[in-house]
Each structure stands twice: as C-alpha cells, then as structure tokens.
Amino acid sequence: MMTYQQPQQVQAVIFDWAGTVVDFGSFAPTQIFVEAFAEFGMQVSLEEARGPMGMGKWDHIRTLCNVPEIAERYKAKFGRTPSDEDVTAIYERFMPLQIEKIAEHSALIPGALEVISTLKSTGVKVGSCSGYPKVVMDKVVELAAKNGYMADCVVATDEVPNGRPHPAQSLANVIALGVSDVAACVKVDDTWPGIVEGRSAGMWTVALTCSGNALGLTYEQFKQLPADKLQAERERIEAMFSDSRPHYMIDTIVDLPEVLADINRRLSNGEMPQSS
Known part of the structure; x- marks a missing residue:
C-alpha cells in the first residue's frame, strides 16, 4: 500500500519572465x-x-x-x-x-538575482515560463544568462498545446524538474493569466503588483512614487488581481523570501494550496 504524503516544504518556484525577473514594468x-x-x-x-x-x-x-x-x-x-x-x-x-x-528591456529586476541564488543554494528548483514563443524566449534566456540568471527549466508558450491561462506551461515545469507534488510548487507572476495558470495547476500563487505590467513604471519611477500614490496604485492593482485569486500579493520579487517561509509553515501545518 502506498500512502499519500503531503509535501512539507516548497520544492520549486516557477517564475514568469518580463515584469517578474527581467524588464521592470514589462515594457x-x-x-x-x-x-x-x-x-x-x-x-x-x-x-x-x-x-x-x-x-x-x-x-x-x-x-x-x-x-x-x-x-x-x-x-x-x-x-x-x-x-x-x-x-x-x-x-x-x-x-x-x-x-x-x-x-x-533585458535588465534583471533589482534583487532578483540574490533571491534566486538563495533559492538554488537551499535546493529549491527554479522553473520558468512565459507568454513569449520559443524563438523570442531563446533570446531572452541568452541575455539573462549574460546577466547571471539561469533558470533550471524554461517553457515557452508554443511548446505546450495551450498557453495561459491553461496550466500546461507550469505543469511542463513540474515534469521537467522532477517535482513530487504540485502543492510543493509556487507560481510567481505579474499578470492575471499567469496567476490563473498557477491556480489551475494546483500550486501556490504569488502576484507581483509593482514590478510588472499592471503598474507599468520603470524601477526609478516606482521608487520615486510618493507613499500615498503607491498605496493607491497597490489597491487598484490588488483589485485587478482579485478574481484570479492569488494566495499572496507582493510588490516585487524582493519580497518573495518571507512568502516562501510562510508557505513552508503552512505546508508543515497540513495546509494545501487548493484549500485556500
């Protein structure tokens, strides 16, 4: 008899590309x-x-x-x-x-490299997918590698039968990375189709509110926003994301480590992404 054992901690994080790891503002x-x-x-x-x-x-x-x-x-x-x-x-x-x-627009988002290096050093696998087809992704991947970022897996939109919001790209990452359970995966994205993709794949989902398409500002413009304006923009963007039901919403990838610590805590308490 085999017993189902719930995962106790995150095994993989699957990142989007533009607006998530590269190209602040998704330009x-x-x-x-x-x-x-x-x-x-x-x-x-x-x-x-x-x-x-x-x-x-x-x-x-x-x-x-x-x-x-x-x-x-x-x-x-x-x-x-x-x-x-x-x-x-x-x-x-x-x-x-x-x-x-x-x-x-190939520059890495400030802090992305440090967060991803820490993930890799703790044995967490780094997957990725994008709305770009492979011919564009190859170029994006090549430029990112020059800047020091290499994901363990890259799935372009035309490498699966259905692109986002279908779960195929995230699930292709699960297979390629050898992850034991979708509940041990976290999908990080700056768009609602990417969050629905992660949700539909049975994963934890983290929406980025400030580094991507929804805010649409450069890093410098984001940093210069007055606190009240930034808060108003956050609330507007959080409302945009609400129907896609992300588990977490944070400004940029820099805020991800605390979220992953919380997901690990929830997994060890017996919580699953589908139950919340």
Whole structure:
C-alpha cells in the first residue's frame, strides 16, 4: 500500500519572465504591440496593449482585436473586423520586432538575482515560463544568462498545446524538474493569466503588483512614487488581481523570501494550496 504524503516544504518556484525577473514594468512586450499595429496603420495605445498581458502573443493579439473599439478602428480602415488571418499577419510582423527590441528591456529586476541564488543554494528548483514563443524566449534566456540568471527549466508558450491561462506551461515545469507534488510548487507572476495558470495547476500563487505590467513604471519611477500614490496604485492593482485569486500579493520579487517561509509553515501545518 502506498500512502499519500503531503509535501512539507516548497520544492520549486516557477517564475514568469518580463515584469517578474527581467524588464521592470514589462515594457518589451507592450511597446512592440503598439509598433506592430502601427505598421498596419492602426493606433493602439500602450494601456490597451497591456490589457491581456500574460497570454501567448497570438492570443494576446486576437484578444486585442476583439476589443470593440480596436475592432471598430480596424473596420474603419479595412472595411472588416479582424479575422484570424489578419491576427496572424499582425503576429508575423510582431515577432521580428520583438526579437530586435528584446535586448533594450533585458535588465534583471533589482534583487532578483540574490533571491534566486538563495533559492538554488537551499535546493529549491527554479522553473520558468512565459507568454513569449520559443524563438523570442531563446533570446531572452541568452541575455539573462549574460546577466547571471539561469533558470533550471524554461517553457515557452508554443511548446505546450495551450498557453495561459491553461496550466500546461507550469505543469511542463513540474515534469521537467522532477517535482513530487504540485502543492510543493509556487507560481510567481505579474499578470492575471499567469496567476490563473498557477491556480489551475494546483500550486501556490504569488502576484507581483509593482514590478510588472499592471503598474507599468520603470524601477526609478516606482521608487520615486510618493507613499500615498503607491498605496493607491497597490489597491487598484490588488483589485485587478482579485478574481484570479492569488494566495499572496507582493510588490516585487524582493519580497518573495518571507512568502516562501510562510508557505513552508503552512505546508508543515497540513495546509494545501487548493484549500485556500
């Protein structure tokens, strides 16, 4: 007879990339959407482009094209609402632009390297996944390695049958890393599709409110925000995340160690991610 034994501590942390470990403010993906649409004579604002962030990029473009205001702009220009073929055309313009621009926003988020080094030194595995397809991810990974960051596993959105908010990318990490139980995993992300992904995979989830897409500021701008303005922004972003039900919400990756200590405490008390 085999007895199910609940994990007692975290075995792996699965990180998103842009807005989580690299590219404070998540500028690389968003700026390119604006530019790709512009090449088709279409105006899409940075704020609009940030809306579906976290999804795979083709799905992101499809979602943007479904926004009534954007669909109307497209119709005014081309006489029809965007078809899947039109989405693919925009996506195919987006990809080379993305690869070209990725280096401009490849800096590691302050404190990320220290947190991840500590995890690795304590035997916790470091997984990762992204809304980027593999052709972009390869470049992101190469640039991060030059800055000293190497994840134990990288899963791009086009390496699984379904991208976020489906759980496939996180679960591919579980398999590759040899983790014994999904409840021993923590998904860290700055977007709601990434949090739903972790939730759906049966993991603990940690939403980052200030380093990513939702705040959309540079590190310097974030640091200069007056306390009352920062608090108001936190509350706005926490409300945005609430439906995805993250277990924890913190400003940036720097605040992760305390969260992991709390998850270890909860696991050793018999708590599971699905029960809260």
